[in-house]
Amino acid sequence: MPQRYDIAIIGTGPAGISAAxxxxxxxxxxxxxxxAALSEKLSRAERxxxxxxxxxxxxxxxxxxxSAHLGSLGIRITDARVGTVYAMGDWFGIQAGETMYxxxxxxxxxGVAQGKPLPGEEAFLGRGVSYCATCDARLxxxxxxxxxxxxxxxxxxxxxxxxxxxxxxxxxxxxxPLPQAENLEVIRELPRAIAGEKKADAVLTDAGAREADGIxxxxxxxxxxxxxxxxxxxxxxxxxxxSMRTNLxxxxxxxxAAGRPYQxxxxxxxxxxxxxxxxxxxxxx
Numbered sequence: 001m002p003q004r005y006d007i008a009i010i011g012t013g014p015a016g017i018s019a020a021x022x023x024x025x026x027x028x029x030x031x032x033x034x035x036a037a038l039s040e041k042l043s044r045a046e047r048x049x050x051x052x053x054x055x056x057x058x059x060x061x062x063x064x065x066x067s068a069h070l071g072s073l074g075i076r077i078t079d080a081r082v083g084t085v086y087a088m089g090d091w092f093g094i095q096a097g098e099t100m101y102x103x104x105x106x107x108x109x110x111g112v113a114q115g116k117p118l119p120g121e122e123a124f125l126g127r128g129v130s131y132c133a134t135c136d137a138r139l140x141x142x143x144x145x146x147x148x149x150x151x152x153x154x155x156x157x158x159x160x161x162x163x164x165x166x167x168x169x170x171x172x173x174x175x176x177p178l179p180q181a182e183n184l185e186v187i188r189e190l191p192r193a194i195a196g197e198k199k200a201d202a203v204l205t206d207a208g209a210r211e212a213d214g215i216x217x218x219x220x221x222x223x224x225x226x227x228x229x230x231x232x233x234x235x236x237x238x239x240x241x242x243s244m245r246t247n248l249x250x251x252x253x254x255x256x257a258a259g260r261p262y263q264x265x266x267x268x269x270x271x272x273x274x275x276x277x278x279x280x281x282x283x284x285x
Contacts, residue, residue: 004102005031007278008094010082011109013039014264015255017066018271019107019278024073026279031101032070033094036079038063039111040152040220042264051265062264081153082110083132085228087248090285097134104285105278107244108253109271110227111220112236112262118148120194121217128200129215131222133157137164139214144169146203146212148191152176154218158184161216169210171203224257234259244274252277 007023009016012034020032045059080096094101130136144167147158162168162181189205202209224238232239232247237259244252254270
């Protein structure tokens, strides 16, 4: 049987790292999921002015300090993109690529999805549209897929798709290093919509339609209600109380996922609160 962690934390920004530190200090077994390089938004910040004790620190230096703190506590980051979190009653199943992890409680610290879904994106989700390349690549073995890259991590997933699929059409929506593969074509056209009849089969751009058997929309964060079926939201944010509890027992949310203000100091504080609430939840079970 797979290991069942006390607390799984999704996200490696200040909220997720704060939650991981607090949970580890409280003696809980934790699974920290997210980019090993930490939050791209954090690393690119030119200067942070309002974090107590760290005046005018650059985002890159702040990220290094957070990584060092994790290392001092022996906390390891599992570098994986989470596709779905399933509430199973008194535990949670967390799908990350082809691996399913188990945890008794979960803290969402995965940021907020930027921008609105493309026309057709939500309608075709699960019918030709996917948010996780490693989860669904096998469905398109030997076929043509399109990758709509809204984050730097998309390049790595596109390279993985190229090992499975016959052809990969890569749309670099944001500026980032491009993937490399013989069967990968970079399309410098801005995606406007996803089209199809019974299933998605084309990306529409200003230049026309690009046909594909599957379309992967890869962003820094997935809409919360798509990540966790049954999760209550209020607009773009996860609905939480002051203890960072959601409507699902054992599931907590913090940081940008819990709404404005989008500030690192607020995110770290909420991460600490979410971890303490998760510890309390586990002690009462």
